[in-house]
Amino acid sequence: MSEHYTTTAKTLHWLMAILMLGTLALGFYMQDLPFSPEKLRLYSWHKWAGVTLFLLTLVRLAWRLSHPPPPLPAATPRWQQWAAHAAHWALYGLMLAIPLSGWLMSSAKGVPTVWFGVIPLPDLLARDPVLGDRLHTLHLTLNWVFITLLITHVGAALKHHWIEKDTVLLSMLPRFKGLNRG
């Protein structure tokens, strides 16, 4: 009788996990390309995906605040419960801070963001290449913090599943019949 996350929470989690990892990989990949139409196209796609993730995060947070997640197994040590909470909120924070820093960086570098080439986002900062470089460093640093946290997050999920053999991972997976370890 394991408790599951709501279908909405699961859908958002996995949809965003895929999109987030794609945007992350694209970010590193596009950087190294020689200047070309392809590179500019990928930069635009990266920015569009990033803005989409930012908006999805807002939706997800609204859902999260109105739908409490299932409790962790009672056997989970207190410090781990606390760590899981802290990690989850940090992940949410980064899902907002990374695209925000990207958006500010783009403004400072002088390239406005036009979502899907249709909806122009306001430039919160005036063009300032030095600030642009700093925000680039910030964007990159936040990404590394995110990667570190994500490795811990996935590691913890797998540890719950394979070592503790509890229902934590299942609570975030589709409800397959018979898989329930309840």
Added chain:
Amino acid sequence: MKYLLGALVLTTTMLTTVQAQEYTQVHSEASHIRFNYTQMGVTMRGGFSEFTGELRFDPSTPEQAHVMIDVDLVSIDTGIREADAEVTKPEWLHTAEFPTARFESDEVMALDEQNYEVAGRLTIKGQTRDITVPATFSAENGIGVFTSHFSINRSDFAIGEGAWASFDMVANAVDIEFELTATVDD
């Protein structure tokens, strides 16, 4: 008395006409050449910091005007650092071979007090095209300001060849804005 007054008015009018001012000095430091281009739906602003102008323009005889503007293409600012380096390459402006762009006209037509039509030749990257652009002129205290806003197609001048030739990344139309300040002194 009436005659005297009439004569006076007449001479003053004649004087102003005779004195009609010919603008010959372009002050590039008080002038701007800017452009807007569109990259994947994003409008980017750029400009040129270095250019020189040659001018003979008298608002009372615009048909005798002569204007020539030379733009140092290496002074381009595209708004993106990486693009500044890219755009000097052979696919774009090929500045090694064609360092300047020139606009030259001997055909200025007055439409009204302030509005003119300037027909001339624009040469970029070795390609010369006839273009007719609108312009405005206004003067105050001997300082004249010309503005012009028009659009060219980059493909007419082979700006952006090869992989860049398609317009889905960088649009064909490029908006150009001139603001030139000129004085009569020399």
